[in-house]
Amino acid sequence: MADHFVQGAFAFACSTDEAALIEEAWQLAADLIADVTPAPVSKELLAAFPPVLEGDPLSGFRAIFDDTSFPDFGADLTVKNSIDDPMTCTVSIFSSTDFQPWSIAGLIHRCCNASLSRAPIGFDWSFTSTRARPDSFGGGWCAIFANRIEIETTREALAIALDGDISLNRRDIWANDPAHPVEDWKTEVANDDTRLGYLDWADARVEMLAVIEESPSAPARSA
Known part of the structure; x- marks a missing residue:
């Protein structure tokens, strides 16, 4: 048995208003995890994370996490x-244990507009294991700009180096895959048909379609 850790540490400068917004969002996440009633959410936070589901004012905030629940x-x-x-x-x-790069990147991107308009913010992280097993080590980097997030793991970079035709599907956590649109994901979330974040939901759809196409009973595609 092996223990795995995602580790990261970085610091950046921002305005006091942006820092206060980050602190409010951080406390909101802690309250939601603890299943306690959070403090009233400021209009600034709601503006930074506009709802993606009707009737759920915190759905925009939850959307930056892989697991919205x-x-x-x-x-x-x-x-x-x-x-x-x-x-x-x-x-x-x-x-030093469970650093979440995608969610942290989304938080900074939404809360630090003014600072990001002057200069991007970046960080890297590592993925380690207590046992030397294949594919148990790696890491990645993230660059946050005012208009986008670029994020890449070392495994993705290695895949690109080994096969230049492989495309990255997680460079921008706010991207919308036309084959699996955000609106479809919102509908499934509203119907409680999925608890996955958008990117994981899109990845699951891709994997499901691949399995269907590989099935012997699957209809052949027309040329």
């Missing part, structure tokens, strides 16, 4: 005011 960043957060500039803070995010 378990909104966990898997990390710790500290915020320190700058000594030189009272309007600036240093935000540190770190974990």
Whole structure:
């Protein structure tokens, strides 16, 4: 038996208002995981995470997590005011066990518009194991811009190096796959037919269609 860890630690500067929004979102996630009634959500947070499901004001916030029913960043957060500039803070995010790069990237992208308009924010992370088993080590990097998120694992980079025709399907967590549109995912979430986040739902659909096509009883495609 082996234990696996996703580890990461980074810090970045942002405005005090942006840091306050990150802290509010972080506490909201903690309250939702603990199944306690969260404090009233600010209009700034609702504006940063507009609802994606009618009647669920927090659905836009939950959407940045792979598991919308378990909104966990898997990390710790500290915020320190700058000594030189009272309007600036240093935000540190770190974990040695269950660092969630996609959710953390989504949080920063939504909360730090002004800072990202001046310069992108980036971080990397590692995936390790207590036993030396194949495919049990790796990591990745993330670059957050004002208009997009670019994210890549070392496994994806290796696949690209080995086969240049393989495309990355997780570079932008806000992307909409035309073959599996966000609207279809929203409908399934509203009907309680899935608890997956959008990207995992799209990946599951791709895998399901691949299995169907490989089935001997599957109808042949017309040329």
